[in-house]
Amino acid sequence: MKRIILTCCLLLGISLVSFAQNRVLVEAESFEDIGGWVIDQQSFDVLYSSYLMAHGMGRPVEDARTTVHFSEGGKYHVWVRTKDWAPFPTGPGEFQLAINEEPLDDSFGVSGSADWDWYYGGQVDMKKGENTLEARDLTGFNGRFDAIYFSTEEGDVPTNDNEALLAFRKELLNLTEKAKDVGQFDLVVVGGGMAGTCAAISGARMGLKVALIQNRPVLGGNNSSEIRVHLMGRVDQNHNAKLGRIVRELDNGDPGNGNPDADRYGDERKLQIVRAEPNISLHLNTHVYEVEMEDNTIKAVIGRDIATNQEYRFEGVYFSDCTGDGTLGYLAGAEYRMGRESRAETGESLAPEESDDFTLGTSNLWASLEREEPSDFPETPWAIQFSDEYHIDDHKADWQWETGFGNFNTIYEAEEIRDHNLRAIYGNWSYLKNEKPEKYSHHELAWVAYIGGKRESRRLMGDHVLTQMDIQDGIMYPDGSVTATWTIDLHFPDAKNSQYFEGEEFFAATKHIKVQPYTIPYRCLYSRNIDNLYMAGRDISTTHVAFGSTRVMRTCGMMGEAVGYAAYVARKNNASPREVYTLHLNEFMDIIESPLSIHNLPTLPQD
Amino acid sequence: MVEPGLKILTYSLTLLISLAASLQDPQEDQVENKRLIEVVETDSIRYELFVIEDAEGVAREYLAEIFTPVCHTDKCYPVYINFYWDLLGNFQQFEMPEGEILTKLDHIPFEEEDYEQLEAILSNENSILGDYSITDLVGSTNTAESNGVDAVTGATSKTIQNEVISGAVYSCYTLWHLAHGNLAERTRAHTEDQHTDKTLIRFLESGHHPYQYWALEKIQEKGAENDPRFAEPLLQMIRGKNIFLATHLLKELPTEMFHSQGRQAWLWETFEESPYRLQMHILEKMASLELKPESQMKLLAQLEESNPAQRKRLFEVLRKQQNLGKAQQEMILTYLGKGLWEQELLAVLEIQNKPEKEVKKALKNNR
Numbered sequence: 001m002k003r004i005i006l007t008c009c010l011l012l013g014i015s016l017v018s019f020a021q022n023r024v025l026v027e028a029e030s031f032e033d034i035g036g037w038v039i040d041q042q043s044f045d046v047l048y049s050s051y052l053m054a055h056g057m058g059r060p061v062e063d064a065r066t067t068v069h070f071s072e073g074g075k076y077h078v079w080v081r082t083k084d085w086a087p088f089p090t091g092p093g094e095f096q097l098a099i100n101e102e103p104l105d106d107s108f109g110v111s112g113s114a115d116w117d118w119y120y121g122g123q124v125d126m127k128k129g130e131n132t133l134e135a136r137d138l139t140g141f142n143g144r145f146d147a148i149y150f151s152t153e154e155g156d157v158p159t160n161d162n163e164a165l166l167a168f169r170k171e172l173l174n175l176t177e178k179a180k181d182v183g184q185f186d187l188v189v190v191g192g193g194m195a196g197t198c199a200a201i202s203g204a205r206m207g208l209k210v211a212l213i214q215n216r217p218v219l220g221g222n223n224s225s226e227i228r229v230h231l232m233g234r235v236d237q238n239h240n241a242k243l244g245r246i247v248r249e250l251d252n253g254d255p256g257n258g259n260p261d262a263d264r265y266g267d268e269r270k271l272q273i274v275r276a277e278p279n280i281s282l283h284l285n286t287h288v289y290e291v292e293m294e295d296n297t298i299k300a301v302i303g304r305d306i307a308t309n310q311e312y313r314f315e316g317v318y319f320s321d322c323t324g325d326g327t328l329g330y331l332a333g334a335e336y337r338m339g340r341e342s343r344a345e346t347g348e349s350l351a352p353e354e355s356d357d358f359t360l361g362t363s364n365l366w367a368s369l370e371r372e373e374p375s376d377f378p379e380t381p382w383a384i385q386f387s388d389e390y391h392i393d394d395h396k397a398d399w400q401w402e403t404g405f406g407n408f409n410t411i412y413e414a415e416e417i418r419d420h421n422l423r424a425i426y427g428n429w430s431y432l433k434n435e436k437p438e439k440y441s442h443h444e445l446a447w448v449a450y451i452g453g454k455r456e457s458r459r460l461m462g463d464h465v466l467t468q469m470d471i472q473d474g475i476m477y478p479d480g481s482v483t484a485t486w487t488i489d490l491h492f493p494d495a496k497n498s499q500y501f502e503g504e505e506f507f508a509a510t511k512h513i514k515v516q517p518y519t520i521p522y523r524c525l526y527s528r529n530i531d532n533l534y535m536a537g538r539d540i541s542t543t544h545v546a547f548g549s550t551r552v553m554r555t556c557g558m559m560g561e562a563v564g565y566a567a568y569v570a571r572k573n574n575a576s577p578r579e580v581y582t583l584h585l586n587e588f589m590d591i592i593e594s595p596l597s598i599h600n601l602p603t604l605p606q607d
Numbered sequence: 608m609v610e611p612g613l614k615i616l617t618y619s620l621t622l623l624i625s626l627a628a629s630l631q632d633p634q635e636d637q638v639e640n641k642r643l644i645e646v647v648e649t650d651s652i653r654y655e656l657f658v659i660e661d662a663e664g665v666a667r668e669y670l671a672e673i674f675t676p677v678c679h680t681d682k683c684y685p686v687y688i689n690f691y692w693d694l695l696g697n698f699q700q701f702e703m704p705e706g707e708i709l710t711k712l713d714h715i716p717f718e719e720e721d722y723e724q725l726e727a728i729l730s731n732e733n734s735i736l737g738d739y740s741i742t743d744l745v746g747s748t749n750t751a752e753s754n755g756v757d758a759v760t761g762a763t764s765k766t767i768q769n770e771v772i773s774g775a776v777y778s779c780y781t782l783w784h785l786a787h788g789n790l791a792e793r794t795r796a797h798t799e800d801q802h803t804d805k806t807l808i809r810f811l812e813s814g815h816h817p818y819q820y821w822a823l824e825k826i827q828e829k830g831a832e833n834d835p836r837f838a839e840p841l842l843q844m845i846r847g848k849n850i851f852l853a854t855h856l857l858k859e860l861p862t863e864m865f866h867s868q869g870r871q872a873w874l875w876e877t878f879e880e881s882p883y884r885l886q887m888h889i890l891e892k893m894a895s896l897e898l899k900p901e902s903q904m905k906l907l908a909q910l911e912e913s914n915p916a917q918r919k920r921l922f923e924v925l926r927k928q929q930n931l932g933k934a935q936q937e938m939i940l941t942y943l944g945k946g947l948w949e950q951e952l953l954a955v956l957e958i959q960n961k962p963e964k965e966v967k968k969a970l971k972n973n974r
Contacts, residue, residue: 088883089914112914385882387849389816500851 022072024150025158025172026133028052028064029307036061037135040144041215041306042451043415044287045327047116048166049146050306054095055450056140058378058426064135070150073128079118079157080108081146085419086382087112093143098134099124109143116146118157126150142422142450169309179302179311183281185211187567188316190288190301193221194231194557195537196322197270198246202564204279208571211314212280213303215287216451219270220250221324223553225262227453228365229399230254233554234485237517240592242565243482247557249273258365258397260446286312288323291331297531298332318532318567318577322560325411326458326539334527335461339406340544348468350488350513350545359544360455360491360551361404361508362414364421366448367396368429374441379434383427390500391431392507395443401425402455402508405493410457418452424506455491455538455551462541463578464523471518471549479581480519481592482558487512490548515549522588525563526577534567534577536560565591641670644797651675652785656793665809666801668693669794672704673785679745679777684710686778690786695817696795698729698786711774721772728770728779729786735770736783745776804836811840816852819844823859833864846877850885857888862895871902883917890920898924900932907938910948922951929960936963943969 029039029050041050054061070076078099084091093109104121111119137143147169149158159165169175187203189196192214200212222229231251235244250273252266259265274282283303290302292313300315321328326336339357343349352358386392392401401421404410408417425448432440464477471488489512493505524541527533535541536559538551550556569588570580580588645656653674659667669692676683687707691699703709709717709725717725728734736744744767771779798806802825810822826837841860845853865874878889898906903925910921931939936959939952953973956966 084914087914087916089886089917112916381882385850385884387816387851389849389851 022070022074022076022150022152023156023172024068024070024076025169026066026068026148026150027169027173027309028135028145028147030309031064031066031133031135033065035064035135037064037137038450039306040450041287042418044215044289044304044306045325046412046415047146047162048289049169049309050287051144051146052135053142053144053450054093054135054137054140055142055448056137057445057448059140061137061140063137066133067130068133070126070128070131072152073126074152075123076126076150076152077154077156078104078121078124079149079151080121081116081118081149081158082108082144083116084109084111084113085142085144085415086423087114088382091382092139092141092380094138095143095145096136096138097121097145097148098132098136100127100131101134103136107138108145115160117160118149120157124150141426142419173309175309175311179313181313181315182211182283184315185209185281186316186571187211187318187320187564188301188314189213189320189322189560190303190328191221191320191322191324191537192216192219192282192284193322193324193537194223194247194250194553195560195563196221196320197250197274198557198560199320199322199534199536199563199567200280200560201246201249201274201277202561203567204277204564206564206568208279208564208568210277210280211283211316212274213283213286213288213301213314215285215303215306217284218267219274219284220265220267221553222453223265224270225265225267226451227363227449228255228258228262228265228447229363229453229553230257231553231557232486233552233556234517235554235558237485238483238558239476239517239519240481240483240589242592242594243558243561244554246561247554250557251554257399258367258447258449260367260369260396262447283312283314288328289331291328293332296333296529298328298533301328316532318534318570320534320536320560320563320567321460321527321539322535322537324454324457324538326460326535329460329527329530329533329535329539330458332527332530332533334530334533336458336539337461337544338458346467346543346545348543348545350468350490350548351543356406357409358406359404359410359457360548361402362410362417362421362452362454363397363399363402364418364425364449364452365397365401366425366429367446368440368443369446370395370442371444372442374437375433375444377430377433377445380423380426380430383423383430384501384506386428386431388435390496392428393432393436393439395440397425400494400508401506402491403504403506404455405491405505405508407503407505410454414452414454418450420504420506421452422448422450456544456547458539459542459544459547460533460535460539461528462524462526462535463528463581464521464541466520466524466540466542466546466550468543468545470521471515471546474516474518476519477521477523479522479585479589481522481525481562481589482520482555483517484520484550484555485515485517486549486552486555487514488545488548489513489551490545513548520550520555520559522562522566522585523581525559525566531576531578534563536563562592639667640664645793654790656790658797666694666798666806668699669696669797671790675781675785677778677781679712684714686782688782690790692791692794693815693817694794694798695821696791696793696798697817698732698791700726701729701782701786709775709778711772711778713774715774717772717775721775724772725779725782728772729783731770732787734783735767736780737787741777741780744771744780808836808840811837811844814847816849819852820855823856827859832860838864842873845885846880850882853881853885854888857885857892862892865892865896868899868901871896871899875902875905887917887920890917890924894920894924894927897930898928900935903928903931903935904938907935907942910942918948922948922955925951925955926958928955929958931955931959933963936966940965940969949973 037052038055039050040053085093090110090112094107095109096103096107186208188211189200190213197219200210204210218224235247238244250270252269255264285306286303287306288301288303292300298319300313303312340352342355343351403417403420491508491510494507494509497505497507537556566580569584573584640660641657654671657670671690673688675686677686687704689702807822810818845856878886
């Protein structure tokens with residue numbers, strides 16, 4: 001009897017397996033050949049995935065192609081995860097998907113709805129073995145897709161809940177147990193902008209074993225050729241002579257903002273300097289999105305390759321949050337603030353009456369060039385509309401092209417901000433090309449940033465919070481380290497832009513409040529509640545008002561340098577970042593005050 | 608008997624003269640009349656203010672022929688210049704009188720690019736020249752740092768460079784204040800004083816937005832938006848190329864202007880040819896109107912054509928319409944029959960004053 005029951009169960013089990021549906025998930029960013037499409041990872045903290053986008057400035061981009069292996073052939077239902085990014089009423093981001101050279105009947109990206117969703121593509125015959133997929137852009141205006149899902153079961157649409165979808169992705173991509181251990185480091189620097197790159201180089205040159213993790217293919221962050229903001233802040237006013245040297249090494253000269261010549265921003269220079277450091281383990285295209293904690297100590301971080309989705313695990317003694325957004329701090333549970341504090345809270349004359357979530361905006365710079373031949377640019381009814389009464393009469397952008405200001409959240413609405421900026425750029429350009437040909441007939445768009453240049457996100461709180469009074473009274477704290485020189489430069493929406501686009505402004509103004517060079521205390525560079533976390537860059541411990549001055553990139557780079565030295569002192573003494581202040585401040589200050597490159601301190605043994 | 612030679616001569620001369628006349632600048636056919644309206648002379652300025660009128664005596668713009676000394680410390684030099692403003696005191700352009708030039712310090716004459724830059728500076732209403740005293744600006748141009756921000760004005764050196772001509776800061780300052788100060792005010796006051804209803808209509812039809820906004824304001828002061836002389840040109844601007852003006856009008860024009868079937872049909876036609884954003888504003892306006900049956904039908908049909916955001920707006924309008932006709936209610940029932948927009952459509956049916964029998968049934972079934 002038992003045997004019969006067992007056999008029945010076995011047979012049932014086998015039949016269940018054979019009736020199991022066949023499912024295949026293909027992530028867009030993992031296409032073998034992305035053609036003219038680009039990988040956008042800036043919404044990773046919302047979608048837990050990157051996506052491919054056709055950023056052609058109005059010219060269709062080359063197809064993206066890949067091959068997919070199907071263990072079982074047959075009839076599959078197919079869904080594409082995509083959206084209409086400019087549903088006014090429908091957007092321009094139209095694209096087709098071709099499977100084994102046959103395009104699906106319907107095109108995608110023009111549904112009139114801006115929610116990321118799974119759009120049904122019908123049923124297709126898939127071969128057992130290799131099949132080809134092609135994404136064909138039809139317009140060059142930022143069509144995008146996140147993933148393609150095949151299932152033999154009808155109505156088997158995956159979820160749109162991003163967290164549940166992450167679990168689903170991990171299951172189908174076999175990601176669950178596969179985070180590759182990269183190693184153990186003295187200092188793990190998350191974020192490869194100016195601050196992070198300087199921190200990594202600084203620590204490495206002091207003998208620390210450093211991992212530098214950056215979620216783009218180039219270093220430099222806002223100063224890279226992907227965003228093209230020039231370096232501001234001076235390095236020649238330093239109270240502490242040692243700081244500023246690494247910033248100077250990385251400085252490729254001043255090309256202004258949004259210069260159409262990419263090389264001027266020195267991507268290659270930065271990469272080469274980092275690669276020349278044997279102590280730095282560089283990891284590009286890796287986005288850190290998970291941490292492992294042990295009480296208030298960060299044990300490791302997990303980063304995902306933005307293209308292949310392979311996960312990597314980095315263990316460290318000290319970590320530095322140079323992400324700009326304060327992502328690492330946020331994941332670790334560090335205390336942070338975002339938005340403006342009230343005057344009552346901080347005592348600052350420049351603070352607003354009431355606290356709010358206003359932050360400085362994000363810029364997508366752009367530039368046009370004058371050519372020999374005249375050129376056209378299409379009408380863009382889906383973009384922002386202008387007239388002779390109001391438009392921005394310029395052949396390229398400067399810092400003022402900016403969206404955010406409390407209308408959109410810098411972190412969670414990064415995609416909406418970028419899309420809004422694009423609609424301003426293309427709508428304005430369409431107006432200039434079509435209505436002002438006497439000036440613009442021969443101008444052609446040469447470059448438009450598709451990754452937004454962020455200014456203000458979270459600020460991680462340290463043992464000291466820098467204020468307007470610290471700056472204006474020029475208080476010299478015993479741990480004053482980085483010298484800052486930039487004005488208190490707090491942007492706000494341009495009045496005229498507000499008049500026409502209230503609640504969705506995309507053009508800024510500012511009022512510079514001049515400062516005398518002042519120092520930023522070391523206590524602003526480590527977390528007050530996470531024991532082994534440093535920060536450098538735009539996420540350090542300041543008020544919103546003080547942030548207006550500290551945020552510029554040469555200053556941020558020097559913060560990175562300081563963090564590298566501090567991590568060295570901490571490591572050498574087996575101390576926490578805080579203990580560097582309480583117990584070893586003299587050692588740290590000696591290093592950064594010293595004008596000499598050689599100093600009487602042993603470097604750490606390498607293993 | 609006239610000699611053939613003389614005949615030919617006369618004939619050719621006449622021909623030549625008429626040819627010359629027709630080749631003349633066509634503008635000169637319209638005899639422009641420069642009418643003096645004011646002469647002022649003080650120790651800092653001397654000007655003659657003219658209104659330029661066309662052949663029919665219609666004012667077109669203002670001209671001031673100005674003499675002013677530009678002084679710094681104890682040195683002064685004379686400037687002769689002509690300024691043009693539109694009829695509302697908006698600076699248009701400048702001209703140098705015959706034989707006159709502008710100079711920088713040390714009597715260096717302006718180059719072509721300096722004149723061009725001056726044109727740009729004078730045209731900029733929001734110049735920093737308006738925010739600071741001359742001493743501040745002179746200090747700034749001498750010390751603006753190359754890599755940062757200025758001591759006094761707080762502007763970056765690039766901004767200052769764009770807004771003044773180095774070596775000619777005093778000229779820029781004096782001239783800018785002339786272009787945007789009392790004199791400009793005088794011209795505007797003159798127009799305010801002299802305008803007629805005909806002026807207002809001309810302004811509405813001018814395509815020049817400062818005129819159009821101003822005219823609307825004057826008409827609103829009189830409550831005369833629906834006056835037939837004004838209503839047509841006002842409505843036309845909603846269909847014009849200037850979306851900001853169109854939006855402003857939609858907001859400002861009283862709802863009584865859209866009560867009639869004719870006007871509502873006009874509004875729907877406008878909807879169909881307008882950019883998306885304006886369409887949304889039109890729907891917003893319709894939410895405050897009691898729609899006639901034809902318009903109700905158009906809205907209901909549009910439901911199928913629209914994207915989700917626009918559909919939402921359409922429902923907002925429909926939810927205000929309590930007197931839908933029989934055909935309209937039947938259309939809603941057809942949509943319901945297809946399983947479309949159940950929640951929103953039932954909400955519309957609920958508020959009907961005269962529900963059809965079928966509608967009452969549908970509502971009962973869904974309670």
